[in-house]
Amino acid sequence: MSRHPRRAMLAATILAPVAVTVTTAGVATLSAHAAAGCQVTYTIGAQWPGGFGANLAITNHGEPIDGWTLSWTFTAGQTITQSWGFTADPASGAIVARSAGYTASIPTGATVAGGFNGTWDNSSNPVPSTFTLNGTVCTGPGEPTSPPSATTAPPATTAPPATTAPPPTPSADTLFVATDGNDANAGTSAAPLATLARAVALATPGTTIALRGGTYQFSTNVRIMKDGTAADPYTITSYQGERVVLDGENLPHTPAPVGGSIPNLERGVLHIEADFWRVRGLEIAHGPYAIFCRDCSNNVFERLITRDNYESGLQIQGAASNNQVINLDSYGNRDPRKNGESADGLAIKEGFGSGNVVRGARLWNNSDDGFDAWLFTSPILVEDSAAWGNGVNRWNLPDYTGDGNGFKMGGGDPDPPANHTIRNSFAFDNAVGGFIDNGNPGTITVDRNTAWRNGDGGFKFANSTSRLTGNLAVGNGAGVSLGNSTATGNSWDIKSSWSSADLASTDPSVLTGPRAADGSIRSSNFLLPRSYPNLGARS
Incomplete structure (x- = not known):
């Protein structure tokens, strides 16, 4: 790797x-x-x-x-x-x-x-x-230029006659958007707007933007550049659970050419450089990233589907703190411009900031990795999540370079230390590794995770001083790699040989199937050890 x-x-x-x-x-x-x-x-x-x-x-x-x-x-x-x-x-x-x-x-x-x-x-x-x-x-903002003094008054003009009344002032609490709406409307349930971009422009802190069901096409991405507050965050959500698809296929860079770059502001169907936003219940597909969140903090991304994009599904980077990614499904993302090397299901990378949490994510069939923390140097908590089938060339990309790990917990050149935590998570059927430090020399907490049937090692932490407890490795292509990391109470500490016969079930259909009503991953006995029920991850 x-x-x-x-x-x-x-x-x-x-x-x-x-x-x-x-x-x-x-x-x-x-x-x-x-x-x-x-x-x-x-x-x-x-x-x-x-x-x-x-x-x-x-x-x-x-x-x-x-x-x-x-x-x-x-x-x-x-x-x-x-x-x-x-x-x-x-x-x-x-x-x-x-x-x-x-x-x-x-x-x-x-x-x-x-x-x-x-x-x-x-x-x-x-x-x-x-x-x-x-x-x-550079020594400070320049002084504004004063307007030129008037020399003669301009000739008086007659105001044009009114032709149409201005649209009513929208509610400060909720703006509605619908595929059959009109951006001249007030944004009420009876008179919805047509575009998410117009709703974002009209919204004030505390506004909820409710999208009615349907598929929304874009020729320009939606750029979110204004902050809410802790007391009055902005919210973008589907209306009462209706299926809302934001389709970025008509945006530039879908895909970018091999070796091409994507300008910062054109990254993402939703491009966010703002704080205190809640994005819930949307399906975002075919974009140059689904959501690209740079220098953004105190945001919540909940019950989203980011699929089949031409870069990572959800990427958070830069100065980014206290973001929550809850019950994300991110799959089928690939990057032809990098021959599969860059598109992850979820990436929190190339930045810093405390308090970022990933919970209940399912990340599968992406061209690079399921989760990637490359060059993010502050601790990230990942828990109750699963990554499978990553790093397989399903798109016949030439000179394929996807890394194929379930959870990549750092890395860089040089490799900065980052003390991430991953617990109660599954990595299976990935092309290369299950859980890896990727050169991160920090102390990663790896607690009660399960690696099964990955192409290379299930747990690869030879470059770090990590602490591994209660993890389960079965049927991977290589053994664990620990280096100076410490391991206690893991499957390899208990006995030297494990097989599928030691497991209650190797059927992932419940874990990979529909979620529970509250958005969580449904419980099952998938990869539960028969004799050691407290070993490894539990869904």
């Missing part, structure tokens, strides 16, 4: 729990016609012996920018070894960072982000004091 370090280039964000943050801001002349303000935030997210990860965010307070160069100086011998969102040359001393294609455009008021892994001397890692954007030092 290869770890494909080039995957770190997929994101334009950061990696790691915040350790040190410095912000410099400034006035930069970015065009011949106007002065523009800019602000640069540099965050050291994680630091380990010989290495560190950092984030850069550039906010444009002036005229739109199309292509940028950002310069700063490392004064203590730091060196950039791997970057995303920009390229760096030189990569030590006086740094010159040039925008990538997908971060080149910075509209007025917008922010783009990039990140890097680097080396340091284990003695001093000072934050750069000055940043220069397109040749001018």
Whole structure:
């Protein structure tokens, strides 16, 4: 199993729990016609012996920018070894960072982000004091330009006659959307809107957007860029459980060409850069990602189906904390542009932030992995979940490179430590591994999980100092790999040989079938040991 370090280039964000943050801001002349303000935030997210990860965010307070160069100086011998969102040359001393294609455009008021892994001397890692954007030092938002003084009054004009009355003001509590609606409507149940994008634009904190049943087609994705609050979150939901399908087949990059890239804002049928949103009860298919959530926190993704997309089903990355993924079904996602190497069922990757939880997820038949925590350096909790059939080339993609693991609990180049937890989860029939540390040198808690009939090892934790307790491995293509990890009360600790005859059932149909009324995975005796009922996962 290869770890494909080039995957770190997929994101334009950061990696790691915040350790040190410095912000410099400034006035930069970015065009011949106007002065523009800019602000640069540099965050050291994680630091380990010989290495560190950092984030850069550039906010444009002036005229739109199309292509940028950002310069700063490392004064203590730091060196950039791997970057995303920009390229760096030189990569030590006086740094010159040039925008990538997908971060080149910075509209007025917008922010783009990039990140890097680097080396340091284990003695001093000072934050750069000055940043220069397109040749001018950033020192703060520019002053707004005053309008020109009037010289003569404009001629009086006659107001045009009214032709149609403006639409009624929508309710602040609920906006309705229907396939036969009209965006000129008020968004009531009797007069619904036609598009989710219009509902998002009209919504205020506390609004529920209720979609009536049907299939919604998109030529432009829905971009969610405003925050709710803890007291008044936004909600997008199906109306009373009606089947709602958001179909992204007509969006750009479905699929992107082999070797192609997807601009940040065009990632996802739903592209979210916001906090305090609840997304429930939707089916999202055929998009360039179903949901792409960058620098987003305190969101809930519940009872979603993300299927048959041209990248990962649900991806959370960047500065992301306290997100909950509850009872997700994500399957059939693939990425022709990367020959299967990138599309996971669920990815929480390339970032940092505490409090992220995955519960009750089912992740199957994706081209790469079921779950991927590549380069996410804060602890993630995964529990009561299942991943199967990942990494098999069902689409006849050429030069197939899907990794094929059930739960990939980290990784990077270099590999940053991350102390994730996975418990009470199943990994079976994956092309390669069941549960793996993927080079993560941290301490992963691996408690009461079951790995069955995976192509390679069921539990591969030779690169970490993980703690494995009460896990069950049966019928995998290779034995467990532990290295310096510790193991207590696992199946291999109890006896050396296990087979299907030791299990009450090898029929997964209940686990893979319809969910219970509350959205949870239904209980069964699938892979339950006959003689050790407290060993391994339980659905």
